Amino acid sequence: MKILVCLKRVPTTGARILLTADEQEIDTRNLGFAMSPHEECAVEAGVQLIEQHGGSLTVLTLGPEEAVEQLRYALAMGADDAILLAASGDVDPMATAGAITAAIRERGGGENPFDLLLFGNEAADSGGYQVGIRVAHALGLPCVTGVKRLDVTADGLEVRREAGTGWEVYRVPLPAVITIREGINLPRYPSVPGRLRAKKKPVETVEPHLVGGGPEKIRLVNPPEQDHAVQILGQGPAAVPRIVELLQELRLL
């Protein structure tokens, strides 16, 4: 099985996000970076599939040159090769999907060469909820989003996504696009030999042709902090009668 996982480099934010002076980006001078959580699970899912069924795993990101760190991390987890679509700043979802679609076709001499394309359900930072679906549409492939369980069957995939307290089941033939939710697995921590091997694996850098479509960012804004003071009910088990009163006030008892 030939698998592609598309992932995004995002800052690891703390309890409050600081913005740059021009309000166009997050101030990342004091932040680390990581793979967006859904995509880390997508890489793990891809690695498990090639371990069980054979094949190859390519990882792709659209981002700054530094995003090669996240590609190397995915290679250390077990991917075979990587593609970096070098682009700086926020790239809108239509431009991102267009560049990814073009890179996939380029890999296959005009056709999609992959059996399975995995994305995160949504990027942790921009939260556009659309890149995987746009790529699926452009390539004429079926797409299931929000997947938290994935099984290979004789005729394709059986996948599940959460709905209420249960699961919805979908069956799709391959090739297909699946967008993954965190929780489908626990991503492995790359081993030292894995990290050493990753240094020698090929990373192809491509200058993508970006055709923007919107939405057009004007600026980023920190949401107003709620103006309220927490009411301390007490310390330790001595507070229990006050909690019971609160539950009664809220008609939960």
Added chain:
Amino acid sequence: MILGLIEHDRGTLNPQSLEMLTLARELAAAGDGPLHVLLVGGEAEGLAADLAPYGPAVVHLARHEALVDYAPAAWAQALVDLIAAEKPAAVLAPGSDRGSEVMAHAAARLNLPMAANCTAVTPGEAYRLTRVRWGGSLLEEAWLRGDPKLLTVAPFVLPDDPAPEPGAAVVRPFTPALSEADLLVRVVDRVQPAGDKVSLTEAKVVVSGGRGVGSAEGFDVLGELADLLGGAVGGSRVATNFGWCTHANQIGQTGTRIAPDLYIACGISGAIQHWVGCKGAKQILAVNTDPEAPMVTRATYAVIGDLHEILPALIAEIRRVRPGG
């Protein structure tokens, strides 16, 4: 005309659709009216009457013999057909799993931009909108263009009130032109685990644990409290990543977003990833040893102390005071 896509599951309304209609009514009243809504699937027919108080002039009902359960691309094609026929100025859907997915399919088919999880819109030739990033811990102001403009509405931000002066809603059935490819991805089965647990999104009270719980066994007492209150159990990303609590119950940006009457956060520090999942709660009670933890300072109520001492005492007290308990 403003068009709202109503999310439902086999005829049961997703209430986030009503929050979406609050924003859709604003846009309709600002000059882009009237308001129409779309229901996809014959099983949704009964919802038309329930939606009338929310102000749609027309309820479009997409029926097709092959459309028996949820099929994202088919829902999107029904939406695309209706857009071609009615030429709305904007199309809105709730920012739920299905709403986001169907809108993205429609946007791809129409080759138009889509803005996800909007909280406010200033209408005009282009819409100037505010949308949430990082699950709501950061806002983005942006221009959205397109004919029509496609957007989803962030959950748990807007009220879900009925329209002040609703008229009579006319129901107009139509048959979308669906291909086999549109129906390839559809719900073919459902798996419901045994037991009648309350779902996280529907529970009136959610008892949730984080790093401070310390172990899988530590979650037992949270489950006991949730059962006593008729609620559900949740966990932070730390708790689910350690395997103390199932991933299906993760509350946060990459898990479930909830809006219960009361959220009881036990041993959770309140990182952004978690906060955005629970900030929709009407009241938050934090139980934490650290009075400076973000979860404590942002909560409505807090008890400072060790959850392993407080929760067993609370359970015993509830059993004592509850009639017949």
